[in-house]
Amino acid sequence: MQIAKNQELKIYNSLTGKKEIFKPINEGHIGMYVCGPTVYSNVHLGNCRTFMSFDMIFRYFKHLGYKVRYVRNITDAGHLVDDADDGEDKIAKKARLEKLEPMEVVQRYTVDFHTILEKFNFLPPSIEPTATGHIIEQIEIIKTIINNGFAYEINGSVYFDVSTFNEQKEYGKLSGRKLEDMIANTRELAAQSEKRNPQDFALWKKAEPEHIMRWPSPWGDGFPGWHLECTAMSTKYLGETFDIHGGGMDLKFPHHECEIAQAEACNGHSPVNYWLHANMLTLNGKKMAKSTGNSILPNEIFTGENTILSKPFSPSVVRFFMMQAHYTSILDISNDALLASEKGFNKLMEAIDNLDKLTVKDNSSFNITQWQQQCYDAMNDDFNSPILISKLFEAVKQINLIKEGKSTITKADKTILTQTLHSFVFDVLGLENKNNTASDNKIDGVIALLIELRKEARENKDFATSDKIRNQLAEMGIELKDGKEGTTFNIL
RNA sequence: GGCAUUGUGGCCGAGUGGCUAGGCAGAGCUCUGCAAAAGCUUGUACAGCGGUUCGAAUCCGCUCGAUGCCUCCA
Numbered sequence: 001m002q003i004a005k006n007q008e009l010k011i012y013n014s015l016t017g018k019k020e021i022f023k024p025i026n027e028g029h030i031g032m033y034v035c036g037p038t039v040y041s042n043v044h045l046g047n048c049r050t051f052m053s054f055d056m057i058f059r060y061f062k063h064l065g066y067k068v069r070y071v072r073n074i075t076d077a078g079h080l081v082d083d084a085d086d087g088e089d090k091i092a093k094k095a096r097l098e099k100l101e102p103m104e105v106v107q108r109y110t111v112d113f114h115t116i117l118e119k120f121n122f123l124p125p126s127i128e129p130t131a132t133g134h135i136i137e138q139i140e141i142i143k144t145i146i147n148n149g150f151a152y153e154i155n156g157s158v159y160f161d162v163s164t165f166n167e168q169k170e171y172g173k174l175s176g177r178k179l180e181d182m183i184a185n186t187r188e189l190a191a192q193s194e195k196r197n198p199q200d201f202a203l204w205k206k207a208e209p210e211h212i213m214r215w216p217s218p219w220g221d222g223f224p225g226w227h228l229e230c231t232a233m234s235t236k237y238l239g240e241t242f243d244i245h246g247g248g249m250d251l252k253f254p255h256h257e258c259e260i261a262q263a264e265a266c267n268g269h270s271p272v273n274y275w276l277h278a279n280m281l282t283l284n285g286k287k288m289a290k291s292t293g294n295s296i297l298p299n300e301i302f303t304g305e306n307t308i309l310s311k312p313f314s315p316s317v318v319r320f321f322m323m324q325a326h327y328t329s330i331l332d333i334s335n336d337a338l339l340a341s342e343k344g345f346n347k348l349m350e351a352i353d354n355l356d357k358l359t360v361k362d363n364s365s366f367n368i369t370q371w372q373q374q375c376y377d378a379m380n381d382d383f384n385s386p387i388l389i390s391k392l393f394e395a396v397k398q399i400n401l402i403k404e405g406k407s408t409i410t411k412a413d414k415t416i417l418t419q420t421l422h423s424f425v426f427d428v429l430g431l432e433n434k435n436n437t438a439s440d441n442k443i444d445g446v447i448a449l450l451i452e453l454r455k456e457a458r459e460n461k462d463f464a465t466s467d468k469i470r471n472q473l474a475e476m477g478i479e480l481k482d483g484k485e486g487t488t489f490n491i492l
Numbered sequence: 493g494g495c496a497u498u499g500u501g502g503c504c505g506a507g508u509g510g511c512u513a514g515g516c517a518g519a520g521c522u523c524u525g526c527a528a529a530a531g532c533u534u535g536u537a538c539a540g541c542g543g544u545u546c547g548a549a550u551c552c553g554c555u556c557g558a559u560g561c562c563u564c565c566a
Contacts, residue, residue, distance in 0.1 A: 178495090249559085336503055340505095343516060378506095401531070
């Protein structure tokens with residue numbers, strides 16, 4: 001693990017638009033906040049990709065030996081359906097439609113969220129706070145922002161005063177927007193608003209009598225604005241300034257922009273050193289939308305119960321597929337792409353399975369430490385998992401060559417190779433080797449016996465029997481492979 | 493319309509101002525009883541049009557397309 005300590009990591013900071021050398025505030029420690037899901041429906045596959053990217057980042061930091069406090073919230077209130085003044089809380093709306101208690105909706109979809117992430121082999125975050133559990137903190141922040149002159153109360157609601165803020169600070173620096181442009185682009189709408197300016201956003205919304213989710217506050221009964229919860233929870237658990245804030249590209253504006261404004265209005269300084277944004281996932285080249293049918297749920301991929309893909313794909317294959325693209329790139333998911341990834345994934349896993357069987361020699365025919373460093377270099381360059389995977393396939397090739405006796409490896413190098421592969425494949429990328437779990441000793445024994453019988457038949461030139469064994473096993477999804485050092489098998 | 497991201501070979505996807513990504517698919521060869529697997533060989537790709545440069549797919553400008561957000565519309 002010593003090598004892991006000395007790696008210099010560069011990450012793309014969307015606040016500055018540059019790759020920067022990463023320096024944590026406290027050496028050896030990292031505070032990271034990622035905006036979690038709003039739990040009003042089944043978790044979206046695109047969300048999974050975002051969270052998976054940060055899961056990989058979390059894993060790599062841990063692998064490097066950092067102590068990471070990773071906070072990912074659950075939004076269980078406050079996310080308005082639209083930004084109009086009569087906006088309804090997404091959770092409350094769903095509850096009304098489904099005739100459920102709001103917390104029933106929250107519970108159902110929180111469980112769904114956790115179930116799916118578990119299938120994808122996510123590491124749980126250090127803290128997973130809920131918005132409704134931090135109403136008091138949010139009210140305190142609102143009070144401070146009002147006292148600092150950056151918010152105003154009207155009719156029981158509190159709004160953030162963007163233009164006043166912009167006179168002293170800079171609103172729009174994350175998303176590259178200028179307030180003047182935004183004002184210029186805003187047409188006069190007939191709809192009356194109690195906001196002073198259309199750019200102002202709600203910190204606290206007055207609850208109408210029919211509104212079911214409500215809390216008392218100094219401004220009357222109401223509920224918090226969506227942007228505020230992240231500020232409250234990140235500040236509480238990570239401090240007024242912390243290292244990394246992540247989320248999907250779609251949250252950059254207005255959500256993250258508002259978080260910056262809130263934190264600066266409250267504490268007087270920028271809350272985050274490095275902003276990371278994961279890019280979107282498209283399906284068959286088009287954006288995913290339930291309304292057009294161009295949409296698929298994670299579970300529908302695993303079970304194969306969908307009209308888009310030709311067969312089911314395991315969570316690890318989907319994960320591998322996603323890791324083959326950089327987290328800042330738009331990724332397109334399709335049947336062909338998943339099929340290709342599945343083959344590549346199986347090839348990688350087979351090579352890892354074969355590691356044990358490699359025979360060692362006095363010298364190695366390739367430079368293992370150089371290769372190992374290249375793996376780190378890939379990840380150190382803004383978590384470039386696709387490059388890492390290309391390096392892993394170089395190792396796969398070497399493993400196959402060694403297996404064929406066309407390449408050699410020493411005992412010491414084999415240990416490094418094994419450790420490095422396991423670290424990157426399982427610990428960092430978070431993949432799971434289903435070959436190890438799908439088969440058990442009894443099956444292995446039976447197949448070994450069949451392989452032995454087939455070998456005898458082949459030696460006796462009884463090819464009818466040997467082919468029967470091979471073909472019938474193949475029909476059952478058990479593939480035999482004749483190598484230089486005997487026959488191996490693979491359960492598909 | 494505005495802001496941002498983006499457009500790479502049959503498919504998916506990296507990357508760099510001049511030097512191999514990688515996976516999948518295809519072709520040839522080796523191995524094999526035959527296959528499969530594996531290995532070797534094989535691809536005149538960088539949306540279009542201009543410009544900067546000794547040299548650009550990589551930098552700049554414009555055009556077109558995609559995705560996200562804002563606006564509009566609903």
